[in-house]
Amino acid sequence: MSPTTPKLAVIGAGAKAVAVAAKAAELRAMGVPAPDVVAVERAGVAANWQSGGGWTDGNHRLGTGPEKDVGFPYRSSLVPRRNAELDERMTRHSWQAYLVATGGFAEWIDRGRPAPTHRRWSQYLRWVADDVGMTVVNGEVERISVHEDAGNQRWALHTAEDTVYADGVMVTGPGQAERSVLPGNPRVMSIAQFWHHAAQHERISAERVAVIGGGETAASMLNELFGHRVSTITVISPSVTLFTRGESFFENALFSDPTGWTGLTLAERRDALARTDRGVFSARVQDALLADDRIRHLRGRVAHAVARDGRIRLTLSTNTGGEAVETVHGFDLVIDGSGADELWFVPLFTQDALDVLELGMGGPMTSESLQESIGDDLAVTGVHPKLFLPGLSGLTQGPGFPNLSCLGLLSDRVLGADLTHDPMRRLDEQQSVR
Ligand SMILES: Cc1cc2nc3c(=O)[nH]c(=O)nc-3n(C[C@H](O)[C@H](O)[C@H](O)COP(=O)(O)OP(=O)(O)OC[C@H]3O[C@@H](n4cnc5c(N)ncnc54)[C@H](O)[C@@H]3O)c2cc1C
Structure with missing residues (x-):
C-alpha cells in the first residue's frame, strides 16, 4: 500500500462498512486508486444483527429484501467506461453469490426467496468482509479528536487501547441499545436488556407493558412481545397514530434511486420521509398489530419516569393545539425502545473536534443544521x-x-469523495448541497 493512500476509518463494522470496504477492494483490484478502509468495531463484524449486539435476538427477519445487498443497485458511476466491470465484480459479493458459495441457493429459491433472519444476514456480511479482507481494529471508539500532522488535519479515533488516525471518518449504526429512562430499575428494560431476555428464552410476564418508541426498533420488539404473557401493550410515541410505512413501487423506488430527491423542496422531502421512514411500522408488523387486541397507542413524549408502589409512572408530554399537556400513566413493565438516536456519536467529539465541525459548518451544530449540511x-x-x-x-x-x-x-x-484538502473540490461540494 502506498504511504500516500488516504485512510477512511469507519466507526462500526456493520453493513455500511462492509459495503464500502468491498467496493474499495474491487477498485484496487481493477488498478483504480481507493482509500484504505479501516473499520473500528467494539463487538464483531455485523454484531448488531446477532443476539448480544443489543438490537435483535438474531431470529427476527430482515424487513427489506436480501437482494438489497452490499452492491445494490449495481449501478456504479465511479470509473468512467469501466463501471460495468465494477458492477460485475461487485456481484461476486451479492446475497445470491453468498447462497451459491454456501450451498443454500436452490433451497432459498424453492422456499419462495424468504427474508433471512438477522443472524443469517450477519453471516452474509461476515462472509463478504472475510472475502475482501476488510481491516478491522477491535475496540470501542470512546473519543474523536483532531490531530495536526505536518500542517494537515486528520481525525483521531481513540479506543481504550489504540488510536486510529484517518483522513476521513464515516459514522454508522443506530445508537446505543443500552439506554433506558430509569437505569437499574428491574421494571424498566433497555432495548439490549429486552433482546437479552428474548435470546435466553426468558418469558416476560406482566399485566400492563409500555413500549416507548414508534419506529422499526419498537416494531420488532412488539413482534417478539406478542409471544409473551402480557395483558396489554401500550406503544408510546409522539406521532398522532401508528402509521404504516408506504411500501408501493413508487415509495420503494425513492429508496433505491434518489435521482429526483434533490429536486424536491425540503418540506416535500420531510413529508416523504415521514410516510416512508421515521416512526412508521412496516405493513407486515401492522397486520400483526391489528390482529392483536392487547395493543393500543398513546400519543406523547416521555418527560419523566419514577418508580412508585411497585409500578413505573411515566409522565407524558403531549402537544395539543400548540399547548403542552402532561399526563401520568402507570405500568408494570416499561421497555424503552428510544435508544436509536442518529446523533449518538456527538458526545464522542472532543471540544477541538467540535470546533472544527462548527467552524466548517459556519454555525452551531444542531440536528437540523447537521442534516441540512450533508452534501x-x-x-x-x-x-x-x-x-x-x-x-x-x-x-x-x-x-x-x-x-x-x-x-x-x-x-x-x-469513495468518490476527496479525502485531501483540495480547495477547488471544496467549492464544487458547497454548490452541490441544496
Ligand atoms: C432491529 C433492526 C432491524 C433493521 N432492519 C432493517 C431492514 O430490514 N432493512 C433496512 O434497510 N434497515 C434496517 N434497519 C435499519 C438500518 O439499516 C440498520 O440499523 C443497519 O444496520 C445500518 O447499518 P450500519 O452499517 O449503519 O450499522 P450496523 O450494521 O448496525 O453496524 C454498526 C456497528 O457499529 C458498532 N459500534 C457501535 N458503536 C461503536 C463504537 N463507539 N465504537 C466501535 N464500534 C461501534 C456496532 O457494534 C455495530 O457492529 C434495522 C435496524 C434495526 C435496529
Missing part, C-alpha cells in the same frame, strides 16, 4: 477532514442512505 458525498459540507454521516443524509440526499436500501450507491458517494 452529495454524504459528508458534512465545509468540514475537513471529511466526516461522513450517512445516518443523517436522508433529508438532503435520499431516504435509502441511512439504511440498507442502496449500499452500492452509498459506497460510490463515499
Whole structure:
C-alpha cells in the first residue's frame, strides 16, 4: 500500500462498512486508486444483527429484501467506461453469490426467496468482509479528536487501547441499545436488556407493558412481545397514530434511486420521509398489530419516569393545539425502545473536534443544521477532514442512505469523495448541497 493512500476509518463494522470496504477492494483490484478502509468495531463484524449486539435476538427477519445487498443497485458511476466491470465484480459479493458459495441457493429459491433472519444476514456480511479482507481494529471508539500532522488535519479515533488516525471518518449504526429512562430499575428494560431476555428464552410476564418508541426498533420488539404473557401493550410515541410505512413501487423506488430527491423542496422531502421512514411500522408488523387486541397507542413524549408502589409512572408530554399537556400513566413493565438516536456519536467529539465541525459548518451544530449540511458525498459540507454521516443524509440526499436500501450507491458517494484538502473540490461540494 502506498504511504500516500488516504485512510477512511469507519466507526462500526456493520453493513455500511462492509459495503464500502468491498467496493474499495474491487477498485484496487481493477488498478483504480481507493482509500484504505479501516473499520473500528467494539463487538464483531455485523454484531448488531446477532443476539448480544443489543438490537435483535438474531431470529427476527430482515424487513427489506436480501437482494438489497452490499452492491445494490449495481449501478456504479465511479470509473468512467469501466463501471460495468465494477458492477460485475461487485456481484461476486451479492446475497445470491453468498447462497451459491454456501450451498443454500436452490433451497432459498424453492422456499419462495424468504427474508433471512438477522443472524443469517450477519453471516452474509461476515462472509463478504472475510472475502475482501476488510481491516478491522477491535475496540470501542470512546473519543474523536483532531490531530495536526505536518500542517494537515486528520481525525483521531481513540479506543481504550489504540488510536486510529484517518483522513476521513464515516459514522454508522443506530445508537446505543443500552439506554433506558430509569437505569437499574428491574421494571424498566433497555432495548439490549429486552433482546437479552428474548435470546435466553426468558418469558416476560406482566399485566400492563409500555413500549416507548414508534419506529422499526419498537416494531420488532412488539413482534417478539406478542409471544409473551402480557395483558396489554401500550406503544408510546409522539406521532398522532401508528402509521404504516408506504411500501408501493413508487415509495420503494425513492429508496433505491434518489435521482429526483434533490429536486424536491425540503418540506416535500420531510413529508416523504415521514410516510416512508421515521416512526412508521412496516405493513407486515401492522397486520400483526391489528390482529392483536392487547395493543393500543398513546400519543406523547416521555418527560419523566419514577418508580412508585411497585409500578413505573411515566409522565407524558403531549402537544395539543400548540399547548403542552402532561399526563401520568402507570405500568408494570416499561421497555424503552428510544435508544436509536442518529446523533449518538456527538458526545464522542472532543471540544477541538467540535470546533472544527462548527467552524466548517459556519454555525452551531444542531440536528437540523447537521442534516441540512450533508452534501452529495454524504459528508458534512465545509468540514475537513471529511466526516461522513450517512445516518443523517436522508433529508438532503435520499431516504435509502441511512439504511440498507442502496449500499452500492452509498459506497460510490463515499469513495468518490476527496479525502485531501483540495480547495477547488471544496467549492464544487458547497454548490452541490441544496
Ligand atoms: C432491529 C433492526 C432491524 C433493521 N432492519 C432493517 C431492514 O430490514 N432493512 C433496512 O434497510 N434497515 C434496517 N434497519 C435499519 C438500518 O439499516 C440498520 O440499523 C443497519 O444496520 C445500518 O447499518 P450500519 O452499517 O449503519 O450499522 P450496523 O450494521 O448496525 O453496524 C454498526 C456497528 O457499529 C458498532 N459500534 C457501535 N458503536 C461503536 C463504537 N463507539 N465504537 C466501535 N464500534 C461501534 C456496532 O457494534 C455495530 O457492529 C434495522 C435496524 C434495526 C435496529
